[in-house]
Amino acid sequence: MAPSDVTTCLVVDDEPRLRRVLVRLLEGDGFTCREAGSGVEALRHLEQEPVPLVISDLRMPEMDGVSLLREIIRRWPDTAVLMVTAVAEVESAVACLQLGALDYLAKPFHLDEVRARVTQALDKRRLIIENKSYQLHLEDRVQVQARRIEELFLEGVHALVHALEAKDPYTRGHSMRVANYATGIARELGLDEETINTIELGAELHDLGKIGVSEVVLRKAGKLSDAEYLHVMEHPAIGARILGPLLRDMPTAIAIVRSHHERLDGRGLPDGLMGDAIPVEVRVVSVADAFDAMTSERPYRPGLPVARALQELEQMKGGQFDPSAVAAFRRAFSEVTALPIPTPEPHPLRLPVRVLDAGRAFD
Ligand SMILES: [Fe+2]
Secondary structure (H helix, E strand, O other): OOOOOOOEEEEEOOOHHHHHHHHHHHHHOOOEEEEEOOHHHHHHHHHHOOOOEEEEEOOOOOOOHHHHHHHHHHHOOOOEEEEEEEHHHHHHHHHHHHHOOOEEEEEOOOHHHHHHHHHHHHHHHHHHHHHHHHHHHHHHHHHHHHHHHHHHHHHHHHHHHHHHHHHOHHHOOHHHHHHHHHHHHHHHOOOOHHHHHHHHHHHHHOOHHHHHOOHHHHOOOOOOOHHHHHHHOOHHHHHHHHHOOOOOOOHHHHHHHHHOOOOOEOOOOOOOOEHHHOOHHHHHHHHHHHHHHHHOOEOOEOOOOHHHHHHHHHHHEOOOEOHHHHHHHHHHOOOHHHOOOOOOOOOOOOOOOOOOOOOHHHO
């Protein structure tokens, strides 16, 4: 009996007598059969109504079985094709299998053998289709899992950021503004979209390590002692340590967190990196961070006027800051009267991080 989901078969042979033999056999087994006397006619049938099973002779006028097979595999890949060959044509039959035919039937037909080969070919077809569908759903499942992992990651980072905001609410908004300045600089420098996204993420997270800094020191209104300053300046290394396991695949984002207080002249912290040893992504965020730290109000001083902060950037370029990043900042935010920018709304899909810099490094 034909499987319940497969009832139609197209028999292609230029000899009507041989076609009838197969058709009678298949109809006896529950198939509905269509007949075609050539490859061209077979294609016309398939265009009108694709069928799950085609049994085709190899040698036919107009279009031979191989050409028909190629066309079917290309246009109806889920169709099972069985080739009919003479015993002497085993080599051609094997070539058909390589092209994608599921099996071949040798003439003269032995009915039981035809039945067995047809059943086997249809089983094979079903497995192939199931496998394809499994692969497709597997990809969907992997995507769903990847999205979930990303969500969990964001939730984890949010929890850390909220903890920091609770600890240091005075500086709320800094990281969002730094991310905005940094992406503006990065665009002006012509960096690619992936790099810009990394810079945005790194900028949003750059001060996360302040979660490990004493609240008393963070909120201190007066000048910090040397020991207190060094304690605050542990935040880049702490941040990189916290985020390391979460951002394993994003070493540049980690570098931004760890190195945003490095200086071109090697006098920065925590590693004293110099010049090109500081990645461009980090140099971009350093300029953005410094500008926002200078123009923000602090517990111990009002924010610097924009003109004064720009002057500082100009004076410190080459020593502390990358001159091209400073120049890109000036170009990207040339509307000085619009500076400093207000805290932008967090992008719904980005990390709405509100981590702030106490700005001591620039005092
Ligand atoms: Fe910082």
